[in-house]
Amino acid sequence: MSAAAHLDGRPIAGLTIDAMGCLVVLRDPTPALGRLLVAHGVPRPAGAVGRALRREIAYYRAHHLDGRDAAGLRDLRERCVTELLDELAVPRPLGDEAGFLDGFLAALAFEPLPGAAAALAACRAAGLRLVCVSNWDSDLPRHLARLGLAEHLDGVVTSAGAGVAKPDPRIFDGALELLGLPAEAVAHLGDEPVDRDGAAAAGLGFLDPPVATLPERLGIVGAASPELR
Template sequence: MPAADPQPLAPHPADPQPVAPPPTDPQPLAILLDALGTLVALEPPVPRLRGELAARFGLEVTEQEATRAIAAEIAYYRAHLDEGRDDEALRALRRRCAEVLRRALPAAAARLELDPLVEALLASLHFTPFPDVRPALLAARARGQRLVVASNWDVSLVGVLRRLELEPLLDGIVTSAGAGARKPAPAIFEQALAVAGAPASGTIHVGDSLEEDVAGARAAGIEPVLIRRAGGPAVAGVRTIASLSELLAPTAA
Protein backbone atom coordinates (compact mmCIF):
# COMPACT_ATOMS: atom_id res chain seq x y z
CA MET A 1 0.00 0.00 0.00
CA PRO A 2 1.57 3.30 -0.99
CA ALA A 3 2.41 5.70 1.76
CA ALA A 4 0.03 8.56 2.31
CA ASP A 5 1.05 11.92 0.90
CA PRO A 6 2.69 14.04 3.56
CA GLN A 7 0.50 16.88 4.80
CA PRO A 8 1.92 20.37 5.32
CA LEU A 9 2.57 21.15 8.93
CA ALA A 10 0.75 24.04 10.51
CA PRO A 11 3.17 26.74 11.60
CA HIS A 12 4.02 26.69 15.26
CA PRO A 13 2.49 29.69 17.00
CA ALA A 14 5.91 30.74 18.21
CA ASP A 15 7.56 30.53 14.79
CA PRO A 16 8.42 33.96 13.30
CA GLN A 17 6.57 34.76 10.13
CA PRO A 18 8.59 35.70 7.03
CA VAL A 19 8.98 39.44 6.53
CA ALA A 20 8.57 40.82 3.03
CA PRO A 21 11.39 43.07 1.80
CA PRO A 22 10.59 46.76 1.79
CA PRO A 23 8.99 47.91 -1.45
CA THR A 24 10.98 49.98 -3.90
CA ASP A 25 9.90 52.71 -6.23
CA PRO A 26 9.24 51.39 -9.73
CA GLN A 27 11.75 52.46 -12.31
CA PRO A 28 10.43 55.39 -14.35
CA LEU A 29 9.34 54.80 -17.91
CA ALA A 30 11.14 57.95 -19.05
CA ILE A 31 13.84 60.27 -17.79
CA LEU A 32 13.93 63.93 -18.81
CA LEU A 33 17.32 65.58 -18.48
CA ASP A 34 18.58 69.12 -18.24
CA ALA A 35 21.72 69.79 -20.31
CA LEU A 36 24.13 72.33 -18.78
CA GLY A 37 25.21 71.23 -15.31
CA THR A 38 23.51 67.85 -15.71
CA LEU A 39 24.88 66.30 -18.89
CA VAL A 40 27.58 68.77 -19.91
CA ALA A 41 29.89 71.35 -18.37
CA LEU A 42 31.13 74.58 -19.91
CA GLU A 43 34.90 74.68 -19.63
CA PRO A 44 36.25 78.01 -18.33
CA PRO A 45 35.81 80.34 -21.33
CA VAL A 46 38.07 83.19 -20.19
CA PRO A 47 41.44 81.57 -21.04
CA ARG A 48 40.10 80.46 -24.41
CA LEU A 49 38.68 83.91 -25.18
CA ARG A 50 41.97 85.61 -24.36
CA GLY A 51 43.79 83.15 -26.59
CA GLU A 52 41.35 83.61 -29.47
CA LEU A 53 41.54 87.41 -29.30
CA ALA A 54 45.32 87.32 -29.30
CA ALA A 55 45.62 84.75 -32.09
CA ARG A 56 42.96 86.13 -34.42
CA PHE A 57 43.27 89.87 -33.86
CA GLY A 58 46.50 90.49 -31.97
CA LEU A 59 44.39 91.91 -29.14
CA GLU A 60 45.76 91.31 -25.66
CA VAL A 61 43.28 91.61 -22.80
CA THR A 62 43.70 90.92 -19.12
CA GLU A 63 41.93 88.11 -17.32
CA GLN A 64 39.73 90.67 -15.57
CA GLU A 65 38.78 92.34 -18.87
CA ALA A 66 37.96 89.01 -20.49
CA THR A 67 35.96 87.90 -17.45
CA ARG A 68 33.88 91.06 -17.51
CA ALA A 69 33.24 90.76 -21.25
CA ILE A 70 32.27 87.09 -21.23
CA ALA A 71 29.97 87.67 -18.24
CA ALA A 72 28.16 90.40 -20.18
CA GLU A 73 27.80 88.14 -23.21
CA ILE A 74 26.50 85.20 -21.15
CA ALA A 75 23.98 87.42 -19.38
CA TYR A 76 22.70 88.70 -22.72
CA TYR A 77 22.55 85.22 -24.19
CA ARG A 78 20.62 83.78 -21.26
CA ALA A 79 18.05 86.56 -21.58
CA HIS A 80 17.65 86.05 -25.34
CA LEU A 81 18.50 82.39 -26.02
CA ASP A 82 14.92 81.55 -27.00
CA GLU A 83 15.33 83.79 -30.05
CA GLY A 84 17.67 81.18 -31.57
CA ARG A 85 14.76 79.08 -32.84
CA ASP A 86 16.20 78.25 -36.28
CA ASP A 87 19.50 78.57 -38.12
CA GLU A 88 18.87 82.07 -39.46
CA ALA A 89 17.65 83.40 -36.13
CA LEU A 90 20.57 81.72 -34.39
CA ARG A 91 23.09 83.48 -36.64
CA ALA A 92 21.47 86.82 -35.84
CA LEU A 93 21.48 86.04 -32.11
CA ARG A 94 25.16 85.14 -32.21
CA ARG A 95 25.99 88.43 -33.94
CA ARG A 96 24.16 90.33 -31.21
CA CYS A 97 26.02 88.36 -28.56
CA ALA A 98 29.33 89.20 -30.24
CA GLU A 99 28.34 92.88 -30.31
CA VAL A 100 27.68 92.75 -26.55
CA LEU A 101 31.07 91.11 -26.08
CA ARG A 102 32.80 93.74 -28.21
CA ARG A 103 31.25 96.61 -26.27
CA ALA A 104 32.30 95.03 -22.97
CA LEU A 105 35.93 94.61 -24.06
CA PRO A 106 38.50 97.44 -23.89
CA ALA A 107 38.16 100.28 -26.40
CA ALA A 108 40.70 98.70 -28.75
CA ALA A 109 38.14 95.97 -29.52
CA ALA A 110 35.90 98.49 -31.30
CA ARG A 111 37.90 97.89 -34.50
CA LEU A 112 37.15 94.15 -34.55
CA GLU A 113 34.88 92.94 -37.34
CA LEU A 114 31.77 91.25 -36.06
CA ASP A 115 31.76 87.99 -38.04
CA PRO A 116 35.33 87.00 -37.07
CA LEU A 117 34.48 87.95 -33.49
CA VAL A 118 31.51 85.56 -33.60
CA GLU A 119 33.92 82.79 -34.56
CA ALA A 120 36.27 83.73 -31.73
CA LEU A 121 33.38 83.72 -29.28
CA LEU A 122 32.13 80.31 -30.40
CA ALA A 123 35.65 78.89 -30.20
CA SER A 124 35.80 80.09 -26.59
CA LEU A 125 32.73 78.08 -25.60
CA HIS A 126 33.75 74.46 -25.18
CA PHE A 127 31.41 71.88 -23.65
CA THR A 128 32.38 68.49 -22.25
CA PRO A 129 30.21 65.66 -20.92
CA PHE A 130 30.51 64.69 -17.27
CA PRO A 131 32.23 61.29 -16.86
CA ASP A 132 29.13 59.57 -15.46
CA VAL A 133 26.82 60.61 -18.29
CA ARG A 134 27.53 58.01 -20.97
CA PRO A 135 27.45 54.99 -18.61
CA ALA A 136 24.22 56.23 -17.03
CA LEU A 137 22.53 56.80 -20.38
CA LEU A 138 23.61 53.39 -21.64
CA ALA A 139 22.30 51.71 -18.49
CA ALA A 140 18.97 53.51 -18.78
CA ARG A 141 18.61 52.47 -22.41
CA ALA A 142 19.39 48.87 -21.45
CA ARG A 143 16.45 49.04 -19.03
CA GLY A 144 14.21 50.28 -21.83
CA GLN A 145 13.77 53.78 -20.42
CA ARG A 146 13.13 56.70 -22.74
CA LEU A 147 15.63 59.56 -22.51
CA VAL A 148 14.73 63.10 -23.58
CA VAL A 149 16.64 66.31 -22.94
CA ALA A 150 14.60 69.34 -21.87
CA SER A 151 16.86 72.38 -21.73
CA ASN A 152 16.82 76.16 -21.83
CA TRP A 153 19.04 76.46 -24.91
CA ASP A 154 18.90 77.58 -28.52
CA VAL A 155 18.53 75.05 -31.33
CA SER A 156 22.30 74.50 -31.51
CA LEU A 157 22.06 72.11 -28.54
CA VAL A 158 21.38 69.25 -30.95
CA GLY A 159 24.73 69.89 -32.63
CA VAL A 160 26.53 70.19 -29.28
CA LEU A 161 25.23 66.82 -28.10
CA ARG A 162 25.97 65.27 -31.49
CA ARG A 163 29.60 66.40 -31.36
CA LEU A 164 29.89 64.95 -27.87
CA GLU A 165 28.44 61.66 -29.19
CA LEU A 166 25.52 61.80 -26.77
CA GLU A 167 22.74 62.38 -29.31
CA PRO A 168 22.55 58.69 -30.39
CA LEU A 169 21.86 57.72 -26.77
CA LEU A 170 18.82 60.01 -26.56
CA ASP A 171 15.27 59.62 -27.81
CA GLY A 172 14.83 63.34 -28.30
CA ILE A 173 16.10 66.84 -27.54
CA VAL A 174 13.65 69.61 -26.67
CA THR A 175 15.03 73.13 -26.39
CA SER A 176 13.24 76.16 -25.04
CA ALA A 177 13.93 77.94 -28.33
CA GLY A 178 12.31 75.15 -30.30
CA ALA A 179 9.45 74.68 -27.86
CA GLY A 180 8.65 78.37 -27.56
CA ALA A 181 8.73 78.10 -23.77
CA ARG A 182 11.52 77.88 -21.25
CA LYS A 183 11.68 76.10 -17.93
CA PRO A 184 10.02 76.39 -15.46
CA ALA A 185 7.00 76.76 -17.79
CA PRO A 186 5.07 73.47 -18.01
CA ALA A 187 4.88 73.68 -21.82
CA ILE A 188 8.48 72.60 -22.42
CA PHE A 189 8.04 69.61 -20.10
CA GLU A 190 4.80 68.69 -21.84
CA GLN A 191 6.58 68.70 -25.21
CA ALA A 192 9.34 66.52 -23.77
CA LEU A 193 6.74 64.07 -22.43
CA ALA A 194 5.16 63.91 -25.89
CA VAL A 195 8.54 63.11 -27.44
CA ALA A 196 9.17 60.45 -24.79
CA GLY A 197 5.72 58.98 -25.26
CA ALA A 198 5.35 58.66 -21.50
CA PRO A 199 2.91 60.04 -18.93
CA ALA A 200 4.03 62.56 -16.34
CA SER A 201 3.27 60.01 -13.61
CA GLY A 202 5.82 57.59 -15.06
CA THR A 203 8.57 60.13 -15.64
CA ILE A 204 11.30 61.86 -13.66
CA HIS A 205 13.18 65.02 -14.56
CA VAL A 206 16.81 65.51 -13.55
CA GLY A 207 18.33 68.98 -13.37
CA ASP A 208 20.49 71.28 -11.28
CA SER A 209 18.17 74.26 -10.78
CA LEU A 210 15.61 74.46 -7.99
CA GLU A 211 13.55 77.01 -9.91
CA GLU A 212 13.84 75.80 -13.49
CA ASP A 213 14.05 72.05 -12.95
CA VAL A 214 12.51 71.16 -9.59
CA ALA A 215 9.67 73.70 -9.53
CA GLY A 216 9.13 73.39 -13.27
CA ALA A 217 8.88 69.60 -13.23
CA ARG A 218 6.47 69.65 -10.31
CA ALA A 219 4.25 72.17 -12.07
CA ALA A 220 4.02 69.68 -14.95
CA GLY A 221 3.22 66.78 -12.62
CA ILE A 222 6.66 65.19 -12.98
CA GLU A 223 8.80 63.95 -10.10
CA PRO A 224 11.96 66.10 -9.92
CA VAL A 225 15.45 64.88 -9.10
CA LEU A 226 17.95 67.57 -8.15
CA ILE A 227 21.54 66.92 -9.19
CA ARG A 228 24.21 68.70 -7.16
CA ARG A 229 27.54 67.72 -8.64
CA ALA A 230 29.49 70.00 -6.32
CA GLY A 231 27.63 68.78 -3.25
CA GLY A 232 25.57 70.92 -0.94
CA PRO A 233 22.89 70.59 1.71
CA ALA A 234 19.88 68.39 1.11
CA VAL A 235 16.65 70.05 0.07
CA ALA A 236 13.62 68.94 2.04
CA GLY A 237 11.20 66.89 -0.01
CA VAL A 238 13.44 66.69 -3.09
CA ARG A 239 15.38 63.61 -4.10
CA THR A 240 18.97 64.79 -4.50
CA ILE A 241 21.87 63.04 -6.21
CA ALA A 242 25.50 63.94 -6.86
CA SER A 243 25.90 61.79 -9.97
CA LEU A 244 23.69 60.27 -12.63
CA SER A 245 25.02 56.86 -11.60
CA GLU A 246 22.77 57.13 -8.54
CA LEU A 247 19.79 56.77 -10.86
CA LEU A 248 20.82 53.18 -11.60
CA ALA A 249 19.60 51.83 -8.27
CA PRO A 250 15.96 52.03 -7.16
CA THR A 251 15.28 54.12 -4.11
CA ALA A 252 13.73 52.73 -0.98
CA ALA A 253 10.16 53.70 -0.36
Protein backbone atom coordinates in the same frame (compact mmCIF):
# COMPACT_ATOMS: atom_id res chain seq x y z
CA MET B 1 11.06 46.99 -18.71
CA SER B 2 12.74 49.33 -16.23
CA ALA B 3 12.84 48.46 -12.54
CA ALA B 4 13.12 52.14 -11.58
CA ALA B 5 10.37 53.48 -9.35
CA HIS B 6 9.16 56.56 -7.50
CA LEU B 7 9.43 56.45 -3.73
CA ASP B 8 5.69 55.68 -3.56
CA GLY B 9 6.17 52.65 -5.80
CA ARG B 10 4.87 54.06 -9.07
CA PRO B 11 7.08 52.89 -11.95
CA ILE B 12 9.32 55.36 -13.77
CA ALA B 13 9.25 54.72 -17.49
CA GLY B 14 11.05 57.86 -18.68
CA LEU B 15 13.41 60.64 -17.70
CA THR B 16 13.91 64.18 -18.90
CA ILE B 17 17.38 65.57 -18.25
CA ASP B 18 18.78 69.10 -18.30
CA ALA B 19 21.91 69.69 -20.40
CA MET B 20 24.20 72.28 -18.82
CA GLY B 21 25.60 71.07 -15.52
CA CYS B 22 23.90 67.70 -15.86
CA LEU B 23 25.08 66.26 -19.18
CA VAL B 24 27.68 68.79 -20.28
CA VAL B 25 29.93 71.48 -18.87
CA LEU B 26 31.56 74.49 -20.50
CA ARG B 27 35.35 74.43 -20.42
CA ASP B 28 36.66 77.81 -19.16
CA PRO B 29 36.73 79.95 -22.33
CA THR B 30 38.72 82.80 -20.76
CA PRO B 31 42.20 81.74 -21.98
CA ALA B 32 41.02 81.09 -25.54
CA LEU B 33 39.17 84.41 -25.67
CA GLY B 34 42.24 86.17 -24.33
CA ARG B 35 44.30 84.71 -27.18
CA LEU B 36 41.58 85.67 -29.66
CA LEU B 37 41.66 89.29 -28.49
CA VAL B 38 45.45 89.37 -28.78
CA ALA B 39 45.22 87.98 -32.32
CA HIS B 40 42.86 90.81 -33.25
CA GLY B 41 45.14 93.43 -31.76
CA VAL B 42 42.96 94.27 -28.75
CA PRO B 43 44.54 92.45 -25.76
CA ARG B 44 42.70 92.63 -22.44
CA PRO B 45 43.49 91.35 -18.91
CA ALA B 46 42.03 88.00 -17.89
CA GLY B 47 39.88 89.63 -15.22
CA ALA B 48 38.31 91.94 -17.77
CA VAL B 49 37.67 89.03 -20.12
CA GLY B 50 35.96 87.15 -17.30
CA ARG B 51 33.67 90.09 -16.56
CA ALA B 52 32.83 90.45 -20.23
CA LEU B 53 31.97 86.76 -20.42
CA ARG B 54 29.59 87.08 -17.48
CA ARG B 55 27.84 89.96 -19.24
CA GLU B 56 27.63 87.95 -22.47
CA ILE B 57 26.22 84.90 -20.66
CA ALA B 58 23.59 87.01 -18.91
CA TYR B 59 22.56 88.49 -22.25
CA TYR B 60 22.40 85.05 -23.85
CA ARG B 61 20.21 83.66 -21.08
CA ALA B 62 17.82 86.58 -21.38
CA HIS B 63 17.54 86.28 -25.18
CA HIS B 64 18.31 82.64 -26.03
CA LEU B 65 14.76 82.00 -27.26
CA ASP B 66 15.70 84.10 -30.31
CA GLY B 67 17.99 81.27 -31.44
CA ARG B 68 15.14 79.13 -32.74
CA ASP B 69 16.55 78.73 -36.26
CA ALA B 70 19.78 79.28 -38.18
CA ALA B 71 19.11 82.94 -38.98
CA GLY B 72 17.94 83.78 -35.48
CA LEU B 73 20.87 81.96 -33.93
CA ARG B 74 23.39 83.82 -36.08
CA ASP B 75 21.82 87.15 -35.12
CA LEU B 76 21.79 86.18 -31.45
CA ARG B 77 25.44 85.21 -31.54
CA GLU B 78 26.40 88.49 -33.18
CA ARG B 79 24.54 90.41 -30.46
CA CYS B 80 26.25 88.34 -27.77
CA VAL B 81 29.65 89.23 -29.23
CA THR B 82 28.61 92.90 -29.25
CA GLU B 83 27.85 92.66 -25.53
CA LEU B 84 31.25 91.07 -24.94
CA LEU B 85 33.19 93.67 -26.91
CA ASP B 86 31.24 96.59 -25.43
CA GLU B 87 32.14 95.41 -21.92
CA LEU B 88 35.79 95.27 -23.01
CA ALA B 89 35.57 98.72 -24.63
CA VAL B 90 36.89 97.31 -27.91
CA PRO B 91 36.58 99.84 -30.74
CA ARG B 92 34.90 98.73 -33.96
CA PRO B 93 35.06 97.73 -36.66
CA LEU B 94 37.61 95.05 -35.85
CA GLY B 95 38.35 94.46 -39.52
CA ASP B 96 37.35 90.81 -39.34
CA GLU B 97 34.01 90.68 -37.56
CA ALA B 98 33.07 87.26 -38.96
CA GLY B 99 36.45 85.83 -38.03
CA PHE B 100 36.11 87.09 -34.47
CA LEU B 101 32.66 85.56 -34.16
CA ASP B 102 33.97 82.23 -35.42
CA GLY B 103 36.83 82.40 -32.93
CA PHE B 104 34.45 83.28 -30.13
CA LEU B 105 32.26 80.26 -30.92
CA ALA B 106 35.33 78.01 -31.08
CA ALA B 107 36.30 79.19 -27.58
CA LEU B 108 32.96 77.94 -26.21
CA ALA B 109 33.99 74.30 -25.89
CA PHE B 110 31.56 71.94 -24.18
CA GLU B 111 32.52 68.53 -22.84
CA PRO B 112 30.45 65.69 -21.37
CA LEU B 113 30.39 65.28 -17.63
CA PRO B 114 32.24 62.18 -16.39
CA GLY B 115 30.08 59.08 -16.41
CA ALA B 116 27.13 60.73 -18.13
CA ALA B 117 27.23 58.69 -21.35
CA ALA B 118 27.64 55.38 -19.51
CA ALA B 119 24.76 56.19 -17.15
CA LEU B 120 22.47 57.12 -20.03
CA ALA B 121 23.35 53.89 -21.81
CA ALA B 122 22.60 51.86 -18.66
CA CYS B 123 19.25 53.59 -18.17
CA ARG B 124 18.20 52.93 -21.74
CA ALA B 125 19.36 49.32 -21.54
CA ALA B 126 17.06 48.95 -18.51
CA GLY B 127 14.11 50.14 -20.59
CA LEU B 128 13.92 53.81 -19.65
CA ARG B 129 13.16 56.37 -22.34
CA LEU B 130 15.29 59.54 -22.14
CA VAL B 131 14.83 63.07 -23.49
CA CYS B 132 17.03 66.10 -22.87
CA VAL B 133 15.01 69.20 -21.91
CA SER B 134 17.11 72.33 -21.68
CA ASN B 135 16.97 76.12 -21.77
CA TRP B 136 19.18 76.33 -24.86
CA ASP B 137 19.14 77.48 -28.46
CA SER B 138 18.53 75.32 -31.52
CA ASP B 139 22.17 74.20 -31.71
CA LEU B 140 21.96 71.93 -28.67
CA PRO B 141 21.27 68.71 -30.64
CA ARG B 142 24.48 69.26 -32.62
CA HIS B 143 26.51 69.67 -29.43
CA LEU B 144 25.05 66.51 -27.91
CA ALA B 145 25.68 64.54 -31.10
CA ARG B 146 29.30 65.71 -31.30
CA LEU B 147 29.90 64.70 -27.68
CA GLY B 148 28.45 61.22 -28.18
CA LEU B 149 25.45 61.82 -25.91
CA ALA B 150 22.65 62.11 -28.47
CA GLU B 151 22.91 58.42 -29.36
CA HIS B 152 21.73 57.58 -25.84
CA LEU B 153 18.68 59.87 -26.02
CA ASP B 154 15.24 59.50 -27.58
CA GLY B 155 15.11 63.21 -28.38
CA VAL B 156 16.06 66.76 -27.45
CA VAL B 157 13.70 69.60 -26.52
CA THR B 158 15.11 73.12 -26.37
CA SER B 159 13.41 76.18 -24.98
CA ALA B 160 14.16 77.99 -28.24
CA GLY B 161 12.32 75.29 -30.16
CA ALA B 162 9.43 75.14 -27.70
CA GLY B 163 9.14 78.92 -27.47
CA VAL B 164 9.10 78.79 -23.66
CA ALA B 165 11.82 78.30 -21.06
CA LYS B 166 11.83 76.43 -17.75
CA PRO B 167 10.22 76.91 -15.28
CA ASP B 168 7.31 77.20 -17.74
CA PRO B 169 5.85 73.67 -17.63
CA ARG B 170 4.87 73.82 -21.29
CA ILE B 171 8.46 73.01 -22.29
CA PHE B 172 7.80 69.47 -21.02
CA ASP B 173 4.81 68.95 -23.35
CA GLY B 174 7.06 68.16 -26.31
CA ALA B 175 9.23 65.90 -24.18
CA LEU B 176 6.27 63.86 -22.96
CA GLU B 177 5.13 63.52 -26.56
CA LEU B 178 8.56 62.24 -27.58
CA LEU B 179 8.59 59.86 -24.64
CA GLY B 180 5.05 58.70 -25.33
CA LEU B 181 4.39 58.75 -21.59
CA PRO B 182 2.15 60.53 -19.09
CA ALA B 183 3.76 63.01 -16.69
CA GLU B 184 3.27 60.72 -13.68
CA ALA B 185 5.53 58.10 -15.27
CA VAL B 186 8.38 60.57 -15.82
CA ALA B 187 10.98 62.27 -13.62
CA HIS B 188 13.12 65.29 -14.50
CA LEU B 189 16.77 65.65 -13.50
CA GLY B 190 18.11 69.18 -13.21
CA ASP B 191 20.46 71.35 -11.19
CA GLU B 192 18.63 74.68 -10.92
CA PRO B 193 15.45 75.95 -9.24
CA VAL B 194 13.84 76.40 -12.68
CA ASP B 195 14.22 72.64 -13.21
CA ARG B 196 12.58 71.73 -9.92
CA ASP B 197 9.81 74.32 -10.31
CA GLY B 198 9.11 73.45 -13.93
CA ALA B 199 8.99 69.73 -13.22
CA ALA B 200 6.60 70.24 -10.31
CA ALA B 201 4.31 72.44 -12.39
CA ALA B 202 4.29 69.83 -15.16
CA GLY B 203 3.50 66.97 -12.77
CA LEU B 204 6.88 65.24 -13.10
CA GLY B 205 8.98 63.77 -10.33
CA PHE B 206 12.36 65.34 -9.66
CA LEU B 207 15.91 64.06 -9.36
CA ASP B 208 19.07 65.89 -8.36
CA PRO B 209 22.31 65.41 -10.31
CA PRO B 210 24.71 63.81 -11.00
CA VAL B 211 23.58 61.78 -13.98
CA ALA B 212 26.50 59.39 -13.41
CA THR B 213 24.82 57.86 -10.34
CA LEU B 214 21.35 57.47 -11.87
CA PRO B 215 21.58 53.69 -12.43
CA GLU B 216 22.42 53.08 -8.76
CA ARG B 217 19.91 55.60 -7.41
CA LEU B 218 17.09 54.23 -9.56
CA GLY B 219 17.80 50.66 -8.56
CA ILE B 220 18.97 49.68 -12.03
CA VAL B 221 22.40 48.81 -10.64
CA GLY B 222 22.76 48.02 -6.95
CA ALA B 223 20.10 48.50 -4.33
CA ALA B 224 20.17 52.26 -3.67
CA SER B 225 16.80 54.00 -3.50
CA PRO B 226 15.82 56.73 -5.99
CA GLU B 227 15.99 60.26 -4.57
CA LEU B 228 12.75 61.58 -6.02
CA ARG B 229 10.60 64.22 -4.46
